[in-house]
Amino acid sequence: MTPLTFLRFCIVASIGTQLPASAHAWAAAAENCSNPVEALPSSTWQSITPPKNDVEVVYLGRIGWVGLNHIDAIRQALAHRKRSFFPWMMPQIVTVFPFSHALEAPENAAPLFYVNHSDTAAHIADLGPHEIHLLRLTPRGKVREIEVTSGASVFDFRPGFPSRREIPVSVNSLSNSIFSIQPKEHLTDGEYMIVLGPVAAGGFEFGVHCVEKSGPAKAR
Numbered sequence: 524m525t526p527l528t529f530l531r532f533c534i535v536a537s538i539g540t541q542l543p544a545s546a547h548a549w550a551a552a553a554e555n556c557s558n559p560v561e562a563l564p565s566s567t568w569q570s571i572t573p574p575k576n577d578v579e580v581v582y583l584g585r586i587g588w589v590g591l592n593h594i595d596a597i598r599q600a601l602a603h604r605k606r607s608f609f610p611w612m613m614p615q616i617v618t619v620f621p622f623s624h625a626l627e628a629p630e631n632a633a634p635l636f637y638v639n640h641s642d643t644a645a646h647i648a649d650l651g652p653h654e655i656h657l658l659r660l661t662p663r664g665k666v667r668e669i670e671v672t673s674g675a676s677v678f679d680f681r682p683g684f685p686s687r688r689e690i691p692v693s694v695n696s697l698s699n700s701i702f703s704i705q706p707k708e709h710l711t712d713g714e715y716m717i718v719l720g721p722v723a724a725g726g727f728e729f730g731v732h733c734v735e736k737s738g739p740a741k742a743r
Contacts, residue, residue: 556731567583568697568703574639578638579591580704583635584630589629591627593728594622596620598618617670617671620669622665623665624730627728636717637703638701640701650719654719655692655704657690657718658723659689659713660715660716667714691706692704693706710731712732712733712734715728
């Protein structure tokens, strides 16, 4: 077992959302991505068990409730380093996350997620809709990246996610401990992460494999 494989095993095991082998095959080959996803009645989402950690993000699949893996950034790096040679040009800062793809892939291009948090996660309960982000990650070999700055010069450079990487979402509060998240547009095949808060130091990963049914989306 390589060090990277061992690290991934530890992350999955630590949050208790590891899927059985049959589920991995199903996740890697979505078959019903054209099916619409509608809000579930309260009798259904109330069946979500209390989270083992402070916060969990789940969706309802054919095998029941499936939890998304939480991943943390492994480093930050500079992109477009050549801009540093020009006083008015600014390189972009990217946050790097481990692994080339997520384990879970909902069978839909507009998946509906439920965020379930405990009473101790006050920082989640107080979030406004504008602080909940759905981001598209860029695969780079064995890692994935997301830009955390925008603007090419000192005049428009600022912290924040580029608009081309952020997907608008609908956020609905369902109870004191559960709210739902759904993209307002269909997602293309690729790698995504839900970030709860203003900083992309960690988040809940998932993939969309609606066109490339043979496996995870290839790096673009």
